[in-house]
Amino acid sequence: MFENLTNKFEEIFSSLKKAPSLDENQVDEGLRGIRQALLEADVSLDVAKEFIEKVKPKALGQEIIRSTSPGDMVVKIVYDELVSLLGEKNNDINLNAVPPVPMMLVGLQGSGKTTTTAKLAKYLESTKKKKVMMVSLDIYRPAAQEQLKSLGEQNNILTLPIIEGQQPADICQRAISAANLNGADIILFDTAGRTQIDLQMMSEIKQIEDTIKPAETFLVADSLTGQVAASVAKEFKNTVNLSGIILTRADGDARGGAAVSMKFVSQVPIKFLGVGEKIENLEVFHPDRIANRILGMGDIVSLVEKAAQDLGEENIKKAEENLKKGQFSMQDYLIQLRQMKKNGRNRRCNVFYARCI
């Protein structure tokens, strides 16, 4: 995922990093390149525009921190904005409800709902140590319920026995009783897909939502559809209370536009990535790690972060001078204590502290 963006960003940053200092034109040129790269990755125009508008004043007004080049600073600014665009932090799955906790997966046809239901069940069982029951509400596509049943059998996950001809609302009721009987902590409801959003599908999903009152409603969206995935999420959100996105086929997506645009366009966080067809191919979505992956420059980001921390050195020096001049204030003292706490066993601070006492 993101190979194209990573390559483009690397190109842009390598020329920025070579420059000993940066003027407005160089920054502008770099930002134009970033905007272009985002658009080519199928990020929506609004998102690309907003992104550049946020980065620009920071990139131009940013004081250059000692020990790093201005180019590195721009990388760090882009990184921070990217993390914020992707959703800041991972929103963990909500298990705060009376068991059996109901969750449902919705989405367009073929987006990966059934496969993801099984992946999620496996994740909840192995990582969260919960007993899960899977239930198919897809009474329309032939063999859809059997597909989930066989995934359950292959992976040793409980599924609700199929009763031919039963309607979704009745299946929901039966599932809740069966989960209680079997001591399941979580019920995952897999729903039927449609080729496109239509009223019938939306009203059925709404009905299911009203019946089961899910703690989590995941939209399963195909990453390969780029910004369409983000607008589909926006539309689903108008009907149901979407709590998270699971972006599938991330393994085959070299552009990554859906991942980048999703939070901004739909206001719904991505919680997981589907990264293959196998049951274990589900990854928790961490915006900071993804931003690192996109920029391919984790080392620079940590370097600049370190440099920012070391800014305390400046304060230490000033405080030392104040001490020599006999003007050591309580403020200087506080700076020293904070810096010591931050750095742990920082020799320079310790020496200084020894001089103070």
Ligand SMILES: Nc1nc2c(ncn2[C@@H]2O[C@H](COP(=O)(O)OP(=O)(O)OP(=O)(O)O)[C@@H](O)[C@H]2O)c(=O)[nH]1
């Ligand atoms: N490479 C890859 N393939 C995936 C991923 N997730 C699902 N698939 C494949 O996508 C195809 C469709 O998956 P399903 O889970 O049946 O999709 P669905 O949304 O339930 O489809 P309908 O029930 O017909 O609406 C299957 O062949 C899956 O193996 C993924 O993350 N990566």
Ligand SMILES: [Mg+2]
């Ligand atoms: Mg299905």
